[in-house]
Amino acid sequence: MKTRTDIKNIEWLSSLRKALAWSYRKLSSIETSVWLLSLLAISFMVGTIFPQGGDFDEYVKEGGRFVLLVEAFDLLAFFSSPLFLAIALLFVLNLVICTCERYKALFAKRRFPESFAPTKSFLVTQDAIRAHDETRRILNDSLGFRLVDKDSAWIVMEKGLPYRWLTWAYHAGLVVCLIGVLFTFLFAFEDTITLKTGSPQTVIPTTTGRVQYIWQNGSPQTDYHLLLDSFTTEYEESHELDYPDDRKARLAMGLGWKMPEHKMSVDPLFATDWKAKLKIIGGSSTLAEKEIEINEPLKYGGYTFYLMGFEQRLKLRVNDSFMPLDAKADDDVIIPGSMIALSLGTLRTGKAKRLDGTIDELTPYVTVKDSASKDEPAILKLNDSIIVDGNIVTLIGFTEQAILSYRYDPGVTILWIGGIIALVALFLRLYGSYYLLAYKVDDADAIVTVNFNITSKGLLASPEHIENRIEELLTAGDLKPLALPEQT
Amino acid sequence: MSYDVILSRDSFLLSVELRIFWAIALIYGASLLLHLVHIASRGALAGRAAYLLLWAAAVPHAGLILLRTFEAGRAPFQTLYESLSWFACSAVLTWLFVSRKWKGFFLPGALVSALALGASLYALLSRSPAIEPLSPPLQSWWFESHVILAFFSYAVFIVSASIEISWLAFRKRSDLYGLPEEQLKGFHDTAHRLILFGFPLLTFGIFSGAAWANEAWGRYWSWDPKETWSLITWTVFAVYLHSKTVPALKGTPASVFNILGFICMLMTFLGVNWLAKLLGIPSLHIYSV
Numbered sequence: 001m002k003t004r005t006d007i008k009n010i011e012w013l014s015s016l017r018k019a020l021a022w023s024y025r026k027l028s029s030i031e032t033s034v035w036l037l038s039l040l041a042i043s044f045m046v047g048t049i050f051p052q053g054g055d056f057d058e059y060v061k062e063g064g065r066f067v068l069l070v071e072a073f074d075l076l077a078f079f080s081s082p083l084f085l086a087i088a089l090l091f092v093l094n095l096v097i098c099t100c101e102r103y104k105a106l107f108a109k110r111r112f113p114e115s116f117a118p119t120k121s122f123l124v125t126q127d128a129i130r131a132h133d134e135t136r137r138i139l140n141d142s143l144g145f146r147l148v149d150k151d152s153a154w155i156v157m158e159k160g161l162p163y164r165w166l167t168w169a170y171h172a173g174l175v176v177c178l179i180g181v182l183f184t185f186l187f188a189f190e191d192t193i194t195l196k197t198g199s200p201q202t203v204i205p206t207t208t209g210r211v212q213y214i215w216q217n218g219s220p221q222t223d224y225h226l227l228l229d230s231f232t233t234e235y236e237e238s239h240e241l242d243y244p245d246d247r248k249a250r251l252a253m254g255l256g257w258k259m260p261e262h263k264m265s266v267d268p269l270f271a272t273d274w275k276a277k278l279k280i281i282g283g284s285s286t287l288a289e290k291e292i293e294i295n296e297p298l299k300y301g302g303y304t305f306y307l308m309g310f311e312q313r314l315k316l317r318v319n320d321s322f323m324p325l326d327a328k329a330d331d332d333v334i335i336p337g338s339m340i341a342l343s344l345g346t347l348r349t350g351k352a353k354r355l356d357g358t359i360d361e362l363t364p365y366v367t368v369k370d371s372a373s374k375d376e377p378a379i380l381k382l383n384d385s386i387i388v389d390g391n392i393v394t395l396i397g398f399t400e401q402a403i404l405s406y407r408y409d410p411g412v413t414i415l416w417i418g419g420i421i422a423l424v425a426l427f428l429r430l431y432g433s434y435y436l437l438a439y440k441v442d443d444a445d446a447i448v449t450v451n452f453n454i455t456s457k458g459l460l461a462s463p464e465h466i467e468n469r470i471e472e473l474l475t476a477g478d479l480k481p482l483a484l485p486e487q488t
Numbered sequence: 489m490s491y492d493v494i495l496s497r498d499s500f501l502l503s504v505e506l507r508i509f510w511a512i513a514l515i516y517g518a519s520l521l522l523h524l525v526h527i528a529s530r531g532a533l534a535g536r537a538a539y540l541l542l543w544a545a546a547v548p549h550a551g552l553i554l555l556r557t558f559e560a561g562r563a564p565f566q567t568l569y570e571s572l573s574w575f576a577c578s579a580v581l582t583w584l585f586v587s588r589k590w591k592g593f594f595l596p597g598a599l600v601s602a603l604a605l606g607a608s609l610y611a612l613l614s615r616s617p618a619i620e621p622l623s624p625p626l627q628s629w630w631f632e633s634h635v636i637l638a639f640f641s642y643a644v645f646i647v648s649a650s651i652e653i654s655w656l657a658f659r660k661r662s663d664l665y666g667l668p669e670e671q672l673k674g675f676h677d678t679a680h681r682l683i684l685f686g687f688p689l690l691t692f693g694i695f696s697g698a699a700w701a702n703e704a705w706g707r708y709w710s711w712d713p714k715e716t717w718s719l720i721t722w723t724v725f726a727v728y729l730h731s732k733t734v735p736a737l738k739g740t741p742a743s744v745f746n747i748l749g750f751i752c753m754l755m756t757f758l759g760v761n762w763l764a765k766l767l768g769i770p771s772l773h774i775y776s777v
Contacts, residue, residue: 034730034737041723041752048713048720048760051767079711181709190706239495241502241618250613253503254510260502260617262495270621294624295703306706355494407706415708419695426688459685 027090028097036091043078043087050075092178099171106164112149112156116438116453120467122474122481124450128443135439135450138473143466145437153440154453160434163457166425173422180415186211188409194311195228195402200281202226203303203406222301224287229277231310231400233350235269235362266376267367268355269348276307276402292404305406312347314366315397324396332371338389343371347398364398433461450474450481501559502617508552509573513608515545516576516601523598530664535594539587542580542597545604549577560619563632565639568761569615575757576604576611578643586647586682590675592666595658596650603646610758630700638693638718642753644686645725649750651679652743679746680732687725694718713764717756724749 026032050066054076060067066075074081124131136155139145145157187209195201203222239262244250252258273293280288280300290298297306312329318336327333332341345367353359368386369377380386385394434457442449452470454463474481522538525531553574557564565571583600587593611617655676658665662672697715702708709715728745731737755763 030730031734031737034727034734037723037727037730041720041727044716044720044723047711048716048763049767052711184708236621238621239498241616243616243618247613251510254506254612256503256507260499260506262499262502264491264495271624272621273624273627295628295630295700297703297706304706306704308706355491356489405706412702412708416699419698423688423692423695426691430684430688459681 024097027094028101030098033094033098036087036094039087040091043084046075047078047084050078052076052078092175095171095178096175099168099175102164102168102171106168110148112152112154112438114152114154116154116440116451118440118451119454119463120452120470120483122450122452122471122483124448124474124481126448128441128448131448131450132441134474134477135441135470138470138477139437139439142473143469145435148436154438155440156436156438158434158436160461161428161432161458163429163432163434166429166432169425170422170429173418173420173425176418177415177422178418180411180413180418182411183414184409184411188407188411190405190407190409192308192403192405193226195226195276195278195404196399197228197231197401200225200227205406205408209408222303224280224282224301226305226404227279227281228402229279229289231276231402232274233271233310233348234273234275235348235350235352236272237268237352237355238270239263239268239355240265266379267345267348269352269362271346272353274307274310276310276404278305278402278404302410303406303408305404307402308405309403311401311403313399313401314344314347314395317394317396319392329366329398335388335391335393338391340389341371342388342393343369343377345377347400349398349400364395366395368393429458431459433458435461435463435466437466498559498619501555502619505552505555505559506612506617508548509608509612512545512549512552513605513612515541516580516605516608519545520598520601520605523594523601526594526665527598532592532666535592535597535666538601539594539597542584542601542604546577546580546584549573550581553577556619562622563635565635566622566626567615567618567620569611569617571635571639571757572607572611572615574639575642576607578639579607579646580604582643583647583650586651586678589678590667590671593662593675595654595665596647599650599653600646625704628700628703630696630703634693634696634700637689637696641686641689641693642757644682644689645750645753648679648682648686649747651675651682652746652750655679656740656743656747679743683725683728683746683749687722687729690718690722690725694722713760714756717752717760721749721752721756724752 050070056070056076059070059076064070070076073083078084126134139157140147143159145159147155148158149156189205189207189209189212191205191207193201193203202225208216242261242263244253244258249258253260275291275293277291278289278298279286280298288298288300290296292298292305292307294307297304299305314327314329315324316327316333317324321336325333325336327344329344329347332343334341347364347366348362349364350362351359352362363381365379365381367377368380368388369375370388378386380393380395382395382398385392387393436455438453440451442451452467454466456463456466471481471483519538519541522534522541526535526538553564556570556573560566565574579600583597587597655662655672659672659676662675663669667675694715697718698708701710701715724745728742728749731742731745
């Protein structure tokens with residue numbers, strides 16, 4: 001005898017089971033995918049309308065109009081907010097369930113309709129058995145179709161890439177990609193390090209991944225040193241185009257009333273490359289070395305080291321002072337004894353490819369100008385001087401430091417594997433060709449017809465081509481086919 | 489060669505390029521005008537003339553892009569001026585290629601010529617045509633593959649949207665514009681087939697962009713506005729492709745998703761620059777702004 005509590009428990013369990021089954025059914029439907037993808041697209045849009053990583057107080061101070069919404073939904077860090085993560089989680093569940101369902105379907109017995117609507121029919125001059133044998137031979141031997149089903153009156157055959165497997169594979173590839181993204185979210189961290197030529201440094205990350213933070217509260221110091229062996233910059237000389245801002249003047253140029261003019265600026269060099277020769281030193285031996293540049297990082301010990309930029313410091317002597325003035329390139333510096341702030345450009349040193357194709361080694365120089373003036377800058381070469389407000393300023397030296405960012409991200413490899421699977425499968429599925437063909441030989445009142453139903457998948461598939469080939473081969477096989485008008 | 493000779497040679501080449509580009513923009517404009525006359529009058533002659541003008545503009549436009557590639561010694565889509573030119577030309581060429589199957593039906597050309605004119609005028613009036621050396625982040629083979637495939641997908645999406653809009657607006661009187669009713673379904677299917685063609689290209693474009701960002705910036709995804717809008721575009725086209733398999737959504741709702749995808753694509757290419765500027769959001773894609 002069941003008690004009232006038992007009955008309530010059973011009812012509760014039954015409701016739960018029903019709710020779970022309903023959720024699973026909903027999450028395995030393509031219609032749900034459409035709504036979830038739409039929701040995801042809208043949430044991505046929200047993330048581009050509000051500056052991500054912005055400060056909430058700053059937003060309020062600047063008179064932000066959606067303060068309540070921004071606070072409630074964490075719109076300034078939307079891509080890590082609970083709302084976005086909940087939508088993303090639902091989408092991932094939908095993707096995973098659909099992928100599992102498709103996987104099960106791959107091994108289930110395929111069911112075909114009892115009857116197909118013919119897309120092409122031929123009247124043939126032979127008896128039904130001969131017509132059947134000949135059609136089967138043509139489809140099998142000459143056109144490469146494989147038998148799929150012959151249970152009903154219609155014989156079903158297929159040819160081409162296994163589109164059902166490919167459809168499953170790119171969905172599975174996307175699931176792998178999302179696992180990679182999850183690994184990045186949980187474990188990745190990054191930091192920067194500034195290296196001076198000849199001074200080895202240990203990599204001590206000041207940040208850590210979300211998971212490492214929980215179990216070790218920080219990232220460990222590496223047991224190797226980074227050494228910047230050399231740092232070089234390459235330049236290309238380029239001219240400047242004197243092009244009007246005014247639209248009428250631009251139109252005049254298009255009409256040939258005015259010519260565009262190129263000219264050389266005071267500092268016509270454009271940095272086309274900077275390279276840092278990097279060594280990984282462990283004890284007294286070199287564990288790895290590489291000349292890194294942008295797009296060419298060094299990978300070692302789970303870390304990837306990227307060249308982000310460089311910092312230049314200039315040594316200026318003002319008059320006969322023994323203490324040189326330390327200044328940062330691309331910045332302003334106040335000259336002692338003067339009211340003028342000197343605006344320094346980037347120090348140019350290294351090789352330059354000139355406009356006429358010649359390459360020369362540069363004498364290091366920097367552009368200088370009065371920061372308040374609109375005049376063209378002057379050039380200050382190494383060991384040369386200029387006079388600033390009555391003071392003699394000499395460039396007596398410089399140092400260069402490479403700014404590296406380094407990153408630990410175990411998600412990248414997983415993401416690439418998933419991405420390659422998804423891309424290859426997607427290209428093959430959408431571009432390749434697949435045919436499903438059903439045929440039936442009819443023998444009514446001694447009139448023999450061969451009926452075909454051809455459907456295809458993929459952009460390269462051409463059912464018309466298959467139909468034409470069948471007609472050609474039936475003719476060659478002495479069936480003297482007569483194509484009947486289309487019945488669809 | 490002396491510097492004076494180099495400077496005057498480059499000025500001369502640029503002046504030739506600008507004159508040809510203006511002439512091409514003018515022809516795109518004339519084609520648009522004739523397309524509008526065709527829509528209003530239903531006259532086949534205006535439609536044919538508009539179509540021929542697109543040929544007359546697209547061929548020299550392709551030549552102009554080749555000239556710039558030769559002049560710059562690199563792929564011709566480093567600056568927004570170059571990208572806009574490439575965008576206009578590739579859209580028109582794609583339409584001309586696709587339309588050979590629908591000879592005598594010119595309606596989709598209206599949107600294509602309008603976009604080509606808009607992109608050309610934007611390049612000519614608002615951007616500088618200066619040829620600049622390739623900055624270090626762009627010196628990667630990912631740059632060419634990423635941009636070529638992304639722009640190829642854009643061109644395909646433009647033509648698909650043009651077909652979709654023509655279908656939505658004129659499906660009940662398509663025969664008046666030279667498309668018999670029995671061909672209407674096949675014509676509309678072309679929009680779907682074009683998305684099927686463009687979608688893997690866009691997917692590769694996003695994936696290669698992520699791979700490139702990982703090599704150059706050390707991060708494959710930064711939620712940068714341009715990246716995010718490309719993902720929005722991809723998601724909306726994924727919605728479109730999925731809705732084509734749902735009976736209740738495969739008709740007009742799917743067509744609306746296709747057009748929304750096209751709008752998102754325009755946002756990714758151009759709108760995001762405006763949005764980033766308007767909202768003061770910094771973008772890593774500064775070279776395309």
